Amino acid sequence: xxxxxxxxxxxxxxxxxxxxxxxxxxxxxxxxxxxxxxxxxxxxxxxxxxxxxxxxxxxxxxxxxxxxxxxxxxxxxxxxxxxxxxxxxxxxxxxxxxxxxxxxxxxxxxxxxxx
Amino acid sequence: xxxxxxxxxxxxxxxxxxxxxxxxxxxxxxxxxxxxxxxxxxxxxxxxxxxxxxxxxxxxxxxxxxxxxxxxxxxxxxxxxxxxxxxxxxxxxxxxxxxxxxxxxxxxxxxxxx
Numbered sequence: 368x369x370x371x372x373x374x375x376x377x378x379x380x381x382x383x384x385x386x387x388x389x390x391x392x393x394x395x396x397x398x399x400x401x402x403x404x405x406x407x408x409x410x411x412x413x414x415x416x417x418x419x420x421x422x423x424x425x426x427x428x429x430x431x432x433x434x435x436x437x438x439x440x441x442x443x444x445x446x447x448x449x450x451x452x453x454x455x456x457x458x459x460x461x462x463x464x465x466x467x468x469x470x471x472x473x474x475x476x477x478x479x480x481x482x
Numbered sequence: 483x484x485x486x487x488x489x490x491x492x493x494x495x496x497x498x499x500x501x502x503x504x505x506x507x508x509x510x511x512x513x514x515x516x517x518x519x520x521x522x523x524x525x526x527x528x529x530x531x532x533x534x535x536x537x538x539x540x541x542x543x544x545x546x547x548x549x550x551x552x553x554x555x556x557x558x559x560x561x562x563x564x565x566x567x568x569x570x571x572x573x574x575x576x577x578x579x580x581x582x583x584x585x586x587x588x589x590x591x592x593x594x595x596x
Contacts, residue, residue: 398582400582400583400584402584402586409586409587409588409589410526410570410572410584410586411586412583412584412585415582415583417582422582423582423583425583455525457525457526459584461582469514469574469582470516470528470531471516471528471582471584472528473518473525473526473527473528474525475524475525476525
């Protein structure tokens with residue numbers, strides 16, 4: 368199976384602009400999660416989508432939003448970009464498993480630089 | 483208190499030795515536990531997951547879980563220079579399948595010396 372794909376891989380934006388990142392999960396995976404990774408804060412959970420519904424959200428401001436489509440592909444949007452939003456944005460998908468846990472598989476990430 | 487704690491390292495081991503990586507977590511209700519390997523400039527790669535107390539082995543890797551002590555560990559046998567990477571411990575704090583939310587430790591940098 369093909370892995371998780373993310374586009375674009377690299378992005379440079381200016382403060383105040385907005386950006387949309389895209390993620391295609393592994394075929395058959397219905398859960399998509401987004402994470403932000405920075406040197407200072409490490410890997411932090413942004414939100415998770417399952418069957419087009421946001422199931423959980425991390426502690427990020429409302430400028431960060433996302434959505435999931437009927438084919439499980441997901442997008443995340445960051446509005447009014449700030450310098451501190453420069454990070455590696457990672458998408459992960461999970462298969463449907465019985466209760467107890469889910470393995471998450473990460474895509475290659477989108478490296479966002481805000482200038 | 484951080485929810486998932488790891489020693490940042492670096493942990494240096496000679497080639498062929500056993501590398502032991504440790505992780506503690508604070509949420510007693512956590513159900514599932516993961517180890518990811520991340521090479522510099524790359525995304526995390528899942529190498530082990532464990533849901534029940536005890537040991538789980540996969541090739542050169544063994545994950546150990548002790549829920550009473552809230553402790554997870556990863557052993558890498560016959561360490562190779564290619565194992566040199568940052569190892570991230572992650573805990574899923576979703577309950578009963580209601581959600582996926584991984585909380586990550588800050589990672590342990592492993593350096594395997596040839």
